[in-house]
Amino acid sequence: MDTTGRPSEEIYDVVGIGFGPSNMALAIALEEHEATSPEQPIRSHFFERQLMFGWHRNMLLPSTTMQISFLKDLVTFRNPVSRYSFISFLHASDRLVQFVNNQDFYPTRHEFHQYLEWAASSLSDRVTYGTEVTAIRPVADADGQPGLLDVEVRGADGTTSVVTARNVAISTGLVPRLPDGMSAGARVWHSSEFLSRYQQQPPHELRNVAVVGAGQSAAEITRFLYDSLPHAEVSAILPSYGYSVADDTPFANQIFDPNAVDEYYFGTERARDSFWRYHRNTNYSVVDADVIRALYQRSYDEQVRGSQRLHFRNLTRVAEIEHLGDATKVVLHSVLDGTQEHIVVDALVFATGYDGLDPARLLGDDFDRNFKRDESGRHQVTRDYRLVTATGLTCGVYLQGGTEHTHGLSSALLSNIAVRSGEIADSIVLRRTRAELADAQLAHSAV
Numbered sequence: 121m122d123t124t125g126r127p128s129e130e131i132y133d134v135v136g137i138g139f140g141p142s143n144m145a146l147a148i149a150l151e152e153h154e155a156t157s158p159e160q161p162i163r164s165h166f167f168e169r170q171l172m173f174g175w176h177r178n179m180l181l182p183s184t185t186m187q188i189s190f191l192k193d194l195v196t197f198r199n200p201v202s203r204y205s206f207i208s209f210l211h212a213s214d215r216l217v218q219f220v221n222n223q224d225f226y227p228t229r230h231e232f233h234q235y236l237e238w239a240a241s242s243l244s245d246r247v248t249y250g251t252e253v254t255a256i257r258p259v260a261d262a263d264g265q266p267g268l269l270d271v272e273v274r275g276a277d278g279t280t281s282v283v284t285a286r287n288v289a290i291s292t293g294l295v296p297r298l299p300d301g302m303s304a305g306a307r308v309w310h311s312s313e314f315l316s317r318y319q320q321q322p323p324h325e326l327r328n329v330a331v332v333g334a335g336q337s338a339a340e341i342t343r344f345l346y347d348s349l350p351h352a353e354v355s356a357i358l359p360s361y362g363y364s365v366a367d368d369t370p371f372a373n374q375i376f377d378p379n380a381v382d383e384y385y386f387g388t389e390r391a392r393d394s395f396w397r398y399h400r401n402t403n404y405s406v407v408d409a410d411v412i413r414a415l416y417q418r419s420y421d422e423q424v425r426g427s428q429r430l431h432f433r434n435l436t437r438v439a440e441i442e443h444l445g446d447a448t449k450v451v452l453h454s455v456l457d458g459t460q461e462h463i464v465v466d467a468l469v470f471a472t473g474y475d476g477l478d479p480a481r482l483l484g485d486d487f488d489r490n491f492k493r494d495e496s497g498r499h500q501v502t503r504d505y506r507l508v509t510a511t512g513l514t515c516g517v518y519l520q521g522g523t524e525h526t527h528g529l530s531s532a533l534l535s536n537i538a539v540r541s542g543e544i545a546d547s548i549v550l551r552r553t554r555a556e557l558a559d560a561q562l563a564h565s566a567v
Contacts, residue, residue, distance in 0.1 A: 132165055133163045134164045134286065134289055134548050136164065197378065296311075297474050332357045356432050358436060381536065449462055476522045518544050518547070
């Protein structure tokens with residue numbers, strides 16, 4: 121498709137795919153750029169599959185708290201005086217004084233979700249909900265170069281339209297992961313759908329439930345089920361020997377600092393390996409200490425009372441599941457002694473994590489061939505989070521996620537989104553400015 125006759129005002133500087141916290145932060149960074157440089161407006165728009173904003177709604181369990189400071193919001197590390205900060209949200213909600221009095225750096229997950237909804241409400245003109253990007257195709261710009269992208273968008277009514285952009289920023293989130301051979305069903309859930317599934321079940325029908333996993337979500341769901349279903353047997357099926365505590369001490373937390381991204385990106389392979397070897401326990405398959413203590417206290421109280429309905433099956437994996445109408449037969453394999461047992465449960469929850477963003481799923485095989493991969497088959501990514509092209513493409517494909525192998529542990533987390541989105545916004549502005557200067561110099565030399 122040739123776009124040489126397309127008016128420039130119909131071309132977006134960037135189209136965002138997905139509108140979770142990362143692309144929200146990008147939208148804010150672009151808005152604030154426009155406020156400081158009105159002579160260089162950046163045209164952007166975002167498309168989101170959900171019908172309205174929502175972020176991990178199915179894990180907004182009572183009393184669960186964020187695992188990062190409220191200062192690691194959408195903007196503060198990039199622009200502390202932004203009107204989109206968590207502090208501004210508290211002020212607008214008339215809760216700033218009460219929050220300070222609470223003396224806690226970690227808001228509840230429910231309150232942080234309120235903050236994100238509040239920020240999203242001010243960005244409604246920049247996003248179209250209920251739409252899904254189904255294809256991206258490179259097209260020629262006015263100079264005949266492959267510098268533009270046609271983005272195919274399908275609306276909630278099934279109709280398809282196409283928008284053109286110089287860049288895309290992909291932030292489609294993580295993909296829920298189930299163990300090999302396992303499939304979800306009416307009574308077999310992934311943690312990403314937990315609350316909606318749980319609320320569809322009459323509580324009295326949940327007499328025996330089980331949770332698979334050893335991370336934060338697994339522990340929180342186990343605690344929630346135990347407290348919410350006082351009549352039920354609750355099993356925690358753990359691949360490890362109990363839960364491991366998350367390291368949130370100051371020195372360990374430095375790996376989430378913005379400067380650590382440079383250390384990782386420009387570091388040697390040995391240095392990168394050390395990041396993962398020594399600091400995986402800051403985030404992966406670990407649990408906050410207060411949640412571990414809460415579960416242990418409940419288990420100990422049962423020992424004191426002489427009755428048990430909370431069961432920890434350590435070093436155990438699910439070998440097989442069989443759907444039995446309104447129940448599920450779960451075959452368990454003990455890594456400890458090799459034995460097998462089976463239990464019948466009314467609900468089985470897999471809190472088994474997520475797979476990272478794979479841009480190839482959205483780009484398609486033909487377009488994806490334009491981008492370089494490393495020896496392990498992973499996409500090569502520039503420091504400004506842009507895919508490295510193997511051809512003459514001058515358009516930009518930015519990744520908000522899926523860059524753990526190039527940018528480190530914070531790539532899929534909230535900790536660095538304010539700075540990362542600011543860097544992507546700066547890159548988009550800088551690359552457009554350079555292109556305009558090149559065009560001006562070419563036009564001048566032709567006179």
